[in-house]
Every structure is written in C-alpha cells, then in structure tokens.
Amino acid sequence: MEAVILTAEQYNNLVSRLDKLNSTIESNQKPSKETFLDNQEFIQLMHISKRTAQTWRDEGKISFSQIGSKIYYKMKDVEVLLDKNYNKAFKSKR
16 A cells, blocks of 8 residues: 655645535535325325315415325425415513
C-alpha cells in the first residue's frame, strides 16, 4: 500500500472539489416520486369510515384519482387537507 502526502492547500482543494461534485450530483437527482394511498390506507390513516371518505370526496375536501372502482389519494393532498383544517391551540386561562 502506497501512502500519499498532501499539503494543507492540496487537501482543501480536494475537499472543495468533492463538495462541488456532491452538490452537482444532488441537484441533478430527480425528485422523489409522489406517494399515493389507496382508499383503505387513507381511511386507516385518518381513522375514518368509508362513508366519511366518500363524503369528503363528494364535498371536494380531498382530491383523488379513480381507476375503475379503485380510489387513490396523493399524500400531498392529505397533508393539504390537514393543513387547511389546522387550528392553533386556544389560549388557556390561569
């Protein structure tokens, strides 16, 4: 095994180039694909009934995709639903 000795300047230059390479690789990676939930996963996650899920779809509270009889929800849309209905804690009286 052969040892290589670098000056501090050479070492810092090498680290800098590796950081730039890492940044380039990270910026070129494709964003992660959207996560979908089927209807059963959605009702289990939200602790609701099938009927409530149907009502939310009918009222336009949650966006969905339908392929045949199968219903799918984007996880992003579930987060939007929860964010829209977020209420800050009430100020307690002491």
